[in-house]
Amino acid sequence: MHRKQLLGILCIIAFITLSATVTNKMNNGEKPEPIPAYQQQVGDAQKGYEYLVTGNYVSSGFPYKFYKLIAGKDNTNLLNRTGKNATVPFGFNVIKNEQGIDMVVPNCLQCHAQVFNNQLYVGLGNSFIDFSNTKKQSNIFTNATFQLLKTIAPKQFEGTQTIVQSFKTVYPDLQTEVRGVNAADRLAILLVAHRNPVTLQWSDSALLKIPNEVIPTDAPAWWLLKKKNAMFYTGFGRGDFGKFLMLSNLLTVKDTTEAATVYQHFADVLAYIKTIEPPKYPKPINQSLAMEGQLLFTTKCSKCHGSYGADAYYPNLLIPEKIIGTDSLLYKSNQQNPQFIQWFNTSWFAGGAHPAKLVPYNGYIAPPLDGVWVTAPYFHNGSVPTLEGVLNSKKRPKYWSRNFIKPSYNYESVGWNYTEHQEANNKKIYNTTLPGYGNYGHNFGDELSEADRKAIIEYLKTL
Incomplete structure (x- = not known):
């Protein structure tokens, strides 16, 4: 039998198998749910890249002269940028503010780029953030050096006011229980709580009640977005992706006029x-074992995760909590909070010719x-260090850590080499017993x- 025919038959078997599983779950009224596609804007990829790594979507930062004095010149230039942008790390842009002063501002690559094996990969989630x-880090705005320079060169520091205002308000409340996980959801909640949904103007006092939880996430790879009909781990973000991609603008945006100007660039950013x-995968692959793994993957995994190669298909399926069974705090807390859903769905982001909206899901x-x-650690909260652990729950460490200074990758288990601990007595150790951090x-x-697991892992190396 031709291999392609065999794969087709196995896809049918996979569908029948999953359908039986779903039927067993139907007593709870639960079944996978496809996400509909939304028309996205078309842009210029090259312009999008340039805006991403040099643009002013965050419009307030720190004076370039001050930044150089404190941080020095960065000589790595991993993005091969020119001018002053060549002298700062890849997670920052140098822009001119309204007064014509060079300012160093954070960019999207703070979370959405990572160095792996001495090479920078734009779009790989930063799992070393x-x-x-953050409570200690926020003290930079009150330390003596910062205040002295602010006094000596007040004109230079006029452009810092907006970002300092944001950071002093939100940064102390961004603290996670372990390092290596992302607090982006928490940042979004804190920022919208201090902004009028219609005008986007800042309020020193919170306009919404802010929940206590800081729920961790692992930044997903950007290259997956081309296949997805919705953004975020719950398919929460529907409609125009550009509106979600520009959310970092909430750090410093003055009003909807500035937001609209920034938004004009994000069809290009999405195109990039x-x-x-x-x-x-940079190592040799056992092709015969990978072929066995492909057949197993087709019967066991493809119904939810899709197929790959010439006949690639991705189903965009939402999997109910009672079927997937993973830590539910992300969708139960952050992404089902009615006041924040209402804020977004009545805000500037939900209007215009290309609206966006939030749709919660269990x-x-x-x-x-x-x-x-290359995307370890795994699960939406980065709680599992290897693919081996994803496929065998008995091999998921309860307390574990990895080397942030000299990280090393395990190409057999596929994921980060890690040390297992008996307890978690500091934030360098991932503690999977904490709410939101479960594995x-x-x-x-x-x-x-x-x-069979080894064969599937060998196949996954080929994707």
């Missing part, structure tokens, strides 16, 4: 993101797996033999 000590391809989307080998659920691989 550290939000575990859609050109990003995942890096290829579960998570089954993501595409392109380049999955349970997605137990579908537990029924596989060890040989």
Whole structure:
């Protein structure tokens, strides 16, 4: 039998198998739910890249002269930029503010780029970011050096006021329980709580009640976005992706006039993101074992995660919590909070010719797996260090840490080499017993033999 015919038959078997599983869950009224597609704007990818790495979507920052004095010149220039942008790390842009002063501002690559094996990959989620000590880090705005320079060169510091206002308000409340996870959802909640939904103007006092939880996430790879019909782990973000991609603008935006100007660039940014391809697995692959893994993947995994290659198909399925079983705090807290959903769905972002909206869901989307080998740690909260652990729940460490200074990758288990601990006595150790940090659920691989898991992992290296 021709291999393609065999794969087709196995897809039918997979559908029948999953349908039986879904039928068993129907007693709870739960079944996977497809996300409809939304028409996205078309842009210029090259212009989008230039705006991403040099643009002023964050319009307030720190004077370039002050930044150089404190941080010095960065000589890596991993983005091969020119001018002053060549002298700052890839997570910052140098822009001119309204007064013509060069300012260093944060950009999207703070969270959406990572160095792996001495190479920068734009679009790879930054799993080495550290939000575990933001209360201490926020003291930069009150230290003596900052205040002295502000007194000596007040004109230079006029352009810092907006970002300092935002950071002093939100940064102390961004603190996560471990390093290496992202607090982006928390940042969004804090920023919208201080902004009028219609005008986007800042309010020193919170306009909404802010919940206590800081729920961790692992920044997903940007190259997956070209396949997705909705954004975020719950398929929460529907409609125009550009509106969601520009949310970092809430750090410094003055009003909707500025927001509209920034928004004009984000069809281009989306066009660039859609050109990003995942890096290829750099080690030798056992092709015969990978072929076995492909057949197993087709029967066991493809119904939710899609198929790959010439006949690629991604179903955009939301998987109910009772089926997936993973830590539910992200969607139960952040992404089902009615006041924030109402804020967004009545805000400037929900208006215009290309509106966006938030649609809550009790579960998570089954993501595409392109380049999955390089995206460790795994699950929406980064709680599982290896693919081996994803497919075998018994191999998920309860307390674990990895080296942030000299990280090393395990190309067999596929993921970060880690150290297992008996307890979590500091924030360098991932503690999966904490609410929101759980590593349970997605137990579908537990029924596989060890040989079958190895074959599937070998296949996943090819994606």
